[in-house]
Structure formats: C-alpha cells, structure tokens
Amino acid sequence: MPVKRPISSISTEAAETLEIASEGLTSLRRSNRSKRAKVVSYAEEEENEIVDRVEKSEEVVSKRVETSSSKRQLESGTAASESTKTNGKRKSKSAKGDVDEIDHETLRRERVSSKWKVGAHVSAAGGVENSIINAAKIGGSSFALFLKSQRKWESPPFKDTNVTLFKERLKLLGYEPGDVLPHGSYLINLGNPESEKREKSYQCFLDDLKRCDQLGLELYNFHPGSTTGLVPASESIRYIAECINRAHKDTEGSRVVVVLENMAGAGNVIGSSFSELGEIIGLVEDKERVGVCLDTCHLFAAGYDIRTKEGWDKTMDSFDSEIGLKYLRGLHLNDSQTGLGSKRDRHENLGLGHLTLQAFYHILRDPRTQGIPMVLETPCYENSKGLEDSWEIWRKEVEVLNRLSRIDGDLSLPGVSGGTDEDKDGEKGEAEAEILETLTADIKAIVDRAKGSVKEKGKTKTGNKVKGRKKKGVVDDDDSEE
Numbered sequence: 067m068p069v070k071r072p073i074s075s076i077s078t079e080a081a082e083t084l085e086i087a088s089e090g091l092t093s094l095r096r097s098n099r100s101k102r103a104k105v106v107s108y109a110e111e112e113e114n115e116i117v118d119r120v121e122k123s124e125e126v127v128s129k130r131v132e133t134s135s136s137k138r139q140l141e142s143g144t145a146a147s148e149s150t151k152t153n154g155k156r157k158s159k160s161a162k163g164d165v166d167e168i169d170h171e172t173l174r175r176e177r178v179s180s181k182w183k184v185g186a187h188v189s190a191a192g193g194v195e196n197s198i199i200n201a202a203k204i205g206g207s208s209f210a211l212f213l214k215s216q217r218k219w220e221s222p223p224f225k226d227t228n229v230t231l232f233k234e235r236l237k238l239l240g241y242e243p244g245d246v247l248p249h250g251s252y253l254i255n256l257g258n259p260e261s262e263k264r265e266k267s268y269q270c271f272l273d274d275l276k277r278c279d280q281l282g283l284e285l286y287n288f289h290p291g292s293t294t295g296l297v298p299a300s301e302s303i304r305y306i307a308e309c310i311n312r313a314h315k316d317t318e319g320s321r322v323v324v325v326l327e328n329m330a331g332a333g334n335v336i337g338s339s340f341s342e343l344g345e346i347i348g349l350v351e352d353k354e355r356v357g358v359c360l361d362t363c364h365l366f367a368a369g370y371d372i373r374t375k376e377g378w379d380k381t382m383d384s385f386d387s388e389i390g391l392k393y394l395r396g397l398h399l400n401d402s403q404t405g406l407g408s409k410r411d412r413h414e415n416l417g418l419g420h421l422t423l424q425a426f427y428h429i430l431r432d433p434r435t436q437g438i439p440m441v442l443e444t445p446c447y448e449n450s451k452g453l454e455d456s457w458e459i460w461r462k463e464v465e466v467l468n469r470l471s472r473i474d475g476d477l478s479l480p481g482v483s484g485g486t487d488e489d490k491d492g493e494k495g496e497a498e499a500e501i502l503e504t505l506t507a508d509i510k511a512i513v514d515r516a517k518g519s520v521k522e523k524g525k526t527k528t529g530n531k532v533k534g535r536k537k538k539g540v541v542d543d544d545d546s547e548e
C-alpha cells in the first residue's frame with residue numbers, strides 16, 4: 067500500500083509521452099494514414115493515465131503533509147494552542163476546516179525573507195486554496211500549482227469559497243499575487259496545425275487564464291506547443307502567437323501575463339531555443355502580457371551549459387539579446403538526470419544531477435533572478451513514513467537555495483572555516499566548495515532516506531517491474547503503473 071511517487075518526474079514523463087507520441091504519429095502518417103487516429107487516441111489515453119497518477123499522488127501527499135505538519139508543530143511546541151486544537155481534530159479533506167486549524171503566524175515567521183523567491187510546485191488537492199498552505203509548509207516564498215484537473219479538457223468552475231479562501235490565505239500567509247506561477251495543463255498544444263485540436267487547446271488555455279484572473283493572479287506558465295511533426299516550426303510558432311493574441315483580446319482588462327516555458331527539445335516540441343521563444347514574442351501584439359519562464363533542467367538538456375558562472379552569464383546574455391531580460395518572469399529550478407544537450411526532460415533533486423549545486427549557486431546570487439517565482443519541480447517521494455521522509459526534500463531544497471544566496475555574506479557553517487576580509491580568493495573558493503559539498507550531502511541524505519524506506523518495500527515487488535522503471539530513467543514508480 068505505501069508507495070513512492072516522483073511527482074515531478076511523472077509530470078515530466080507525461081510531457082515526454084506526448085512528444086514521443088507525436089513523433090510516432092509523424093512516421094506513421096508517412097507510411098499509413100489510416101492507422102493515425104488509433105495512435106492518437108492511444109497516446110491520449112496513456113497521457114491521461116499518467117496525469118491521473120499525478121493527481122492521485124497529489125492527494126496522498128497533501129494528506130500526509132497536513133498530518134505531518136501538525137505533528138511537527140506538536141513536537142516543536144511553537145504553537146501550543148494551535149496544536150492542541152489540531153490534535154485529534156484533523157479533518158483531512160475539509161478545505162474550510164483547515165483555515166481555522168492553520169497557524170498562519172508560525173508559517174509566516176518560519177519563512178526566510180530573501181530577494182530570491184524560492185518555492186515549489188505544490189499540490190492543490192482538495193481545492194486551489196490548499197496549495198497556499200502546502201507552499202508555506204515547506205517554507206516557500208513562491209509556488210506553482212495546477213488550476214484544474216490535468217487529465218480532462220474541461221473541469222468544473224471554481225466555487226465561490228475556493229476563490230474567497232484562496233485570496234484570504236494568500237494574504238494571511240504573506241504572499242503577493244506575483245509570487246504565484248500557475249502551471250497550465252499538459253494537454254494544451256497551441257502549436258497544433260490541426261485546427262480542431264488547436265481550438266480545443268485554445269479553449270482549455272483561455273479557461274486557465276480566466277481562472278488566474280478569478281484568483282487575482284498575474285502570471286500563467288505553459289508549454290508553447292509542438293508541431294506534432296506535421297509542419298515546420300515556423301508555422302506552429304505562428305499558431306501559438308495567434309492564440310496568445312486572441313486570448314489577450316478574449317481577456318481584455320485582465321493583467322494576467324502568459325509565460326512561455328523553455329523546453330528540453332525532444333521530438334517536435336517548440337521552445338527549446340531562445341530564438342524560437344523570441345520569435346513567438348515578436349509576433350505577440352501586447353508585449354506587456356507575455357513573458358518567459360526558464361527551467362534549468364530544460365536549459366541544460368537543450369544545450370545551454372549553465373554549470374559554471376561563465377556559462378550561466380553567457381546564457382543570460384544570449385537570453386537578453388534573443389528575447390530580452392525584461393521578459394524573464396519565472397524560473398523552474400531542477401537538476402538534470404541527463405547530460406548537456408541530451409534533449410531529455412528528466413528532473414533530479416538539486417545537487418544530485420549533472421548540474422550540481424554549483425549551477426544553483428550562480429543562479430541564486432544573480433540579481434537578474436531576484437523578485438520572480440523560482441519553483442522547484444524536483445522528485446518528491448511518498449512512502450510509508452510520510453512527510454518526514456518525503457515532503458522534507460522540498461523543505462530542505464528551499465533551505466539550501468536560501469542558504470546559497472547568502473553564502474557571500476556568511477561563510478560560517480558548522481565544521482567549515484569562516485570567511486573573513488583577509489581571505490584570499492583561493493581560500494574562499496575552497497570554503498565555498500566545501501559548503502556546496504556539505505549542502506549536497508544534506509539533500510542526498512534526505513533523498514536517500516526517502517528512497518531507502520521504499521526500497522525495503524520494493525523487495526516485495528517483482529524484479530521485472532523495478533527493472534522496467536529503471537530503464538525509463540525515472541525513479542521507481544508505484545504499483546499502479548502498467
């Protein structure tokens with residue numbers, strides 16, 4: 067029964083499945099047009115299954131976070147009255163009940179105040195308003211969420227209570243609307259050359275934008291789209307820009323900025339290069355309402371080497387010349403399981419992939435990345451021990467990122483020699499390297515613990531299943547996987 071699920075990896079997988087499906091579609095189209103429809107529906111079914119699993123895992127994680135956080139409050143004794151109230155009175159799924167049981171003050175106070183707004187893509191299970199509590203519980207200064215069910219083209223509208231509670235909690239927990247970077251549905255493909263399908267995507271996209279507006283949010287992040295292999299990139303780019311222009315008109319008076327995400331570059335996906343993103347923006351009429359979100363894993367997979375400070379600066383320079391720095395509205399902070407230019411979208415926990423903490427060290431000290439949401443989409447494991455072993459990963463990663471942005475001013479760390487004015491550059495570099503190593507080990511310990519407790523369970527699984535999952539390059543998934 068207890069399982070672990072790398073939520074972000076599943077999302078990643080969903081996107082990739084879509085790409086692979088569209089690649090397969092292209093070759094089939096050439097050889098046998100009649101089989102096409104079958105492949106599409108199969109791909110869509112598979113995609114739905116993956117998204118379904120993400121949702122299911124979101125629910126479980128969300129429940130565990132609630133339980134575990136109240137446990138922590140009890141242990142720390144920081145919120146005695148709140149804890150007493152929480153103890154034995156837990157309503158796991160009641161959004162209304164939660165608002166009274168949450169210690170807003172403690173959650174606010176515990177959060178690090180920084181110019182770099184670090185957080186994670188958190189669960190919105192049980193109502194969008196719950197995402198805010200989940201974000202605060204891991205100490206995030208920013209966060210991302212899905213606005214509706216990811217497996218369906220249409221979802222019921224928000225209830226008034228969702229909207230009221232969302233706005234209320236945002237204020238209570240000290241977030242600005244600009245700290246939130248909602249993520250659009252993976253089903254949306256505004257670059258689809260088949261007009262009927264593009265229209266379906268457009269309606270889903272427009273609905274997302276209206277939801278942002280309802281919640282008083284200002285940003286909306288989405289994947290630009292794919293040619294599905296049927297047309298040249300330039301044609302899909304035109305469709306994407308047309309849809310954005312139309313959406314701007316259909317939401318006149320709204321301030322929501324559509325934020326294009328850079329992609330890893332697999333298959334026929336648009337937006338892995340700055341030039342493509344720049345081309346889309348070039349065709350958008352209302353430049354005030356368009357922006358870009360850079361995913362560090364996607365950057366690296368697309369061939370932008372951001373491991374060194376020089377590489378990061380060079381990347382930001384070309385971003386500035388091909389797109390324009392003023393369009394940078396958000397970041398997704400993910401390490402990469404695969405190498406430079408791999409074109410594979412495989413997120414890894416910070417420091418444990420090819421980027422290493424060194425890359426995040428540059429990013430977290432760059433003034434160009436201040437003040438925008440910087441959101442983790444790294445693997446998060448759910449297992450028998452619940453949050454203490456799983457959700458803690460994001461809490462730790464947020465803590466490490468905040469620490470990285472402060473290393474300059476404070477080199478002291480237990481067991482590491484402190485930095486003083488007399489420090490020579492070399493010594494300082496050494497001390498920094500030592501700190502990065504220590505912080506990486508901190509993250510690894512928590513990730514290993516989360517994985518470890520599932521590994522014990524894994525022994526009861528069949529060897530075949532475990533093998534199959536490893537092959538896919540995604541950390542072990544749950545038993546419901548085909």
Ligand SMILES: [Zn+2]
Binds near residue numbers: 249288289327
């Ligand atoms: Zn994304």
Ligand SMILES: [Zn+2]
Binds near residue numbers: 078361364411412413
């Ligand atoms: Zn990704």
